[in-house]
Amino acid sequence: MMNMSVEDIGKLVKQEKDHEAKVRKAKEEAGRIIQEAEMKAKQIIREEAENDNTYDSLLKSEAMRLDGEKEKLNEERDREMERLRKKAQSNMDEAVALVVNYVLSEQE
Amino acid sequence: MIQDAEIQEIIDDAKSQAKRLIDEAHIKADETRKKETEKILIDRRETEKRQIESARFEGKKKIANIKFKLIEMALAEASKRLTTLAEKQDPTYNESLRKLIIEAGKAVTGQELELVANKKDSTFLKPKLKGIEKEISAAKGSPVSLRINEERPLSTAGIILRTVGGKEIFNNTIEARMTRARQELLVKISQTLFEGTKR
Numbered sequence: 001m002m003n004m005s006v007e008d009i010g011k012l013v014k015q016e017k018d019h020e021a022k023v024r025k026a027k028e029e030a031g032r033i034i035q036e037a038e039m040k041a042k043q044i045i046r047e048e049a050e051n052d053n054t055y056d057s058l059l060k061s062e063a064m065r066l067d068g069e070k071e072k073l074n075e076e077r078d079r080e081m082e083r084l085r086k087k088a089q090s091n092m093d094e095a096v097a098l099v100v101n102y103v104l105s106e107q108e
Numbered sequence: 109m110i111q112d113a114e115i116q117e118i119i120d121d122a123k124s125q126a127k128r129l130i131d132e133a134h135i136k137a138d139e140t141r142k143k144e145t146e147k148i149l150i151d152r153r154e155t156e157k158r159q160i161e162s163a164r165f166e167g168k169k170k171i172a173n174i175k176f177k178l179i180e181m182a183l184a185e186a187s188k189r190l191t192t193l194a195e196k197q198d199p200t201y202n203e204s205l206r207k208l209i210i211e212a213g214k215a216v217t218g219q220e221l222e223l224v225a226n227k228k229d230s231t232f233l234k235p236k237l238k239g240i241e242k243e244i245s246a247a248k249g250s251p252v253s254l255r256i257n258e259e260r261p262l263s264t265a266g267i268i269l270r271t272v273g274g275k276e277i278f279n280n281t282i283e284a285r286m287t288r289a290r291q292e293l294l295v296k297i298s299q300t301l302f303e304g305t306k307r
Contacts, residue, residue: 022115023114023115023118026115026118026119027118029118029119029122030118030119030121030122031122033119033122033123033125033126034122034125034126034129036126037125037126037127037129037130038129040129040130040133041129041130041132041133042133044130044133044134044136044137045133045136045137045140047137048136048137048138048140048141049140051141054141054145055144055145055148058145058148058149059148059152062149062152062156065156066156066159066160069156069160069163070159070160070163073160073163073164073167074163074167076167077167077170077171080171081170081171081174084171084174084175084178084302085174085178087301087302087303087304088178088181088182088301088302090304091300091301091302091304092181092182092185092301094300094304095179095182095186095297095300095301096182096185096186096189098293098296098297098300099182099183099186099286099289099293099297100186100189100190100193102285102289102292102293103186103190103204103282103285103286103289104190104193104200104201104203104204104207105204105207106207106208106210106211107211107288
């Protein structure tokens with residue numbers, strides 16, 4: 001064993017105490033860093049869950065797409081109705097004659 | 109120095125743990141967003157599918173309605189034309205009266221037949237009655253007698269033929285024939301109107 005003076009021992013004890021204090025402080029700092037991170041993580045998750053903007057815009061774009069589809073269907077329907085009207089208009093005499101002939105002719 | 113390294117390690121560990129926590133939170137938030145988005149999209153697509161189906165159905169209904177209206181227009185126009193022909197005693201109409209009586213005469217089984225028509229038509233038919241009677245007899249293969257009952261003339265065009273005593277009645281008024289035309293010609297009218305021969 002090395003011979004140490006009381007002074008040296010005193011220095012060592014002080015160094016040890018200083019180190020322990022630094023470690024304690026570092027651990028406290030580490031705890032604070034982790035606690036802050038945990039809070040931030042919770043906040044990130046909570047904000048995402050509460051974030052309606054993403055879904056609102058998603059719903060809006062879906063609604064617009066649906067409106068577009070409906071519009072297309074309505075246009076197709078209107079075109080078909082117009083086509084039928086025109087066709088019927090040009091064939092009306094023929095259809096009327098068919099009925100008149102049926103009514104005035106002897107049926108089997 | 110070794111001691112400082114130990115302290116630095118504590119801080120570094122804490123920082124890397126903090127980074128991991130934040131990274132995990134972002135991943136979890138992304139997953140939540142993806143799941144929610146997917147759920148919303150699935151719900152939305154289902155709703156959309158239902159709404160599109162409903163819009164298609166409504167469209168078909170409107171097309172069916174317009175077809176129905178146009179067919180009704182053709183029938184109304186035919187009815188109007190027939191009324192005009194009858195009122196004017198058009199030769200086509202007068203000739204058809206004979207056919208209508210023969211058709212009815214062939215359909216009833218009785219031998220003694222009575223004809224009811226409106227006054228104008230009765231007047232027109234009277235001189236032709238014997239000839240029509242012969243035609244019915246020939247068609248049936250047995251003699252029939254045909255007379256006009258003028259007690260209660262029709263107010264409409266066409267004829268009603270009945271056996272004396274009223275056991276059998278054949279309604280061949282234009283109105284009754286229009287009803288039959290509506291039942292029997294609906295498909296043909298539709299084809300003529302919407303397919304037709306004119307392109």
